[in-house]
Amino acid sequence: MKNTRKRDADGKVIKEKCLRCQKKGCQTFQFIRKQNKFFTYVDVNGKNNSGLSLCHIVELVWYWCNEVNVTNTAKWTGRARHTVTDWFNLCRDVCVDQFELRSKMGGTGVIVQIDESLFQGKRKYHRGCLCIGDRAPATVITCTSPVSSDSSDD
Structure with a gap:
C-alpha cells in the first residue's frame, strides 16, 4: 500500500491510498476507493458519500464482524448512530450478495x-x-x- 499525491480539477493536492504491482518494470496502480464498491459507499442519489478514512471504515467493519451492536459501536467510535447503521447495513448487503451468487448443490449430472x-x-x-x-x-x-x-x- 502506498500513498500517492494527485491534483484534482481545482488544483488541490489529494493523497490517495493505492496498491502498486510488485513485479519489476510493472508500473500499474490500483486505487482502493475508485475501483472498489465497498470503500466508495455510494448513497441513494449515486454520490460518493463516504467521509470516513480507510482506517475508520476498517474499524467499523471490525465491530460488525465481532457482532457489536450499533449503540456501543457509535459510542466507542464517536460516530453518529446513522453512520454506523449505514455501514453495518452495507456489510450485511455484501454478505447477502455473496450468498446469492453461490450455486445450489447438485444440478444436472x-x-x-x-x-x-x-x-x-x-x-x-x-x-x-x-x-x-x-x-x-x-x-x-x-x-x-x-x-x-x-x-x-x-
Whole structure:
C-alpha cells in the first residue's frame, strides 16, 4: 500500500491510498476507493458519500464482524448512530450478495447424497429426555459425486 499525491480539477493536492504491482518494470496502480464498491459507499442519489478514512471504515467493519451492536459501536467510535447503521447495513448487503451468487448443490449430472444427518428434537418446559441432536452439535455431511455408469451396487 502506498500513498500517492494527485491534483484534482481545482488544483488541490489529494493523497490517495493505492496498491502498486510488485513485479519489476510493472508500473500499474490500483486505487482502493475508485475501483472498489465497498470503500466508495455510494448513497441513494449515486454520490460518493463516504467521509470516513480507510482506517475508520476498517474499524467499523471490525465491530460488525465481532457482532457489536450499533449503540456501543457509535459510542466507542464517536460516530453518529446513522453512520454506523449505514455501514453495518452495507456489510450485511455484501454478505447477502455473496450468498446469492453461490450455486445450489447438485444440478444436472450430479447426485447429492446425505451420509449422516442429525436432527434436533424440541422439548417443552425443559422436560423429557434429551434428543440425540441436543447432546452434540448438529452436523450434516454431504458428498457430491458425478454420475458414472461404471459403478455397480453390490
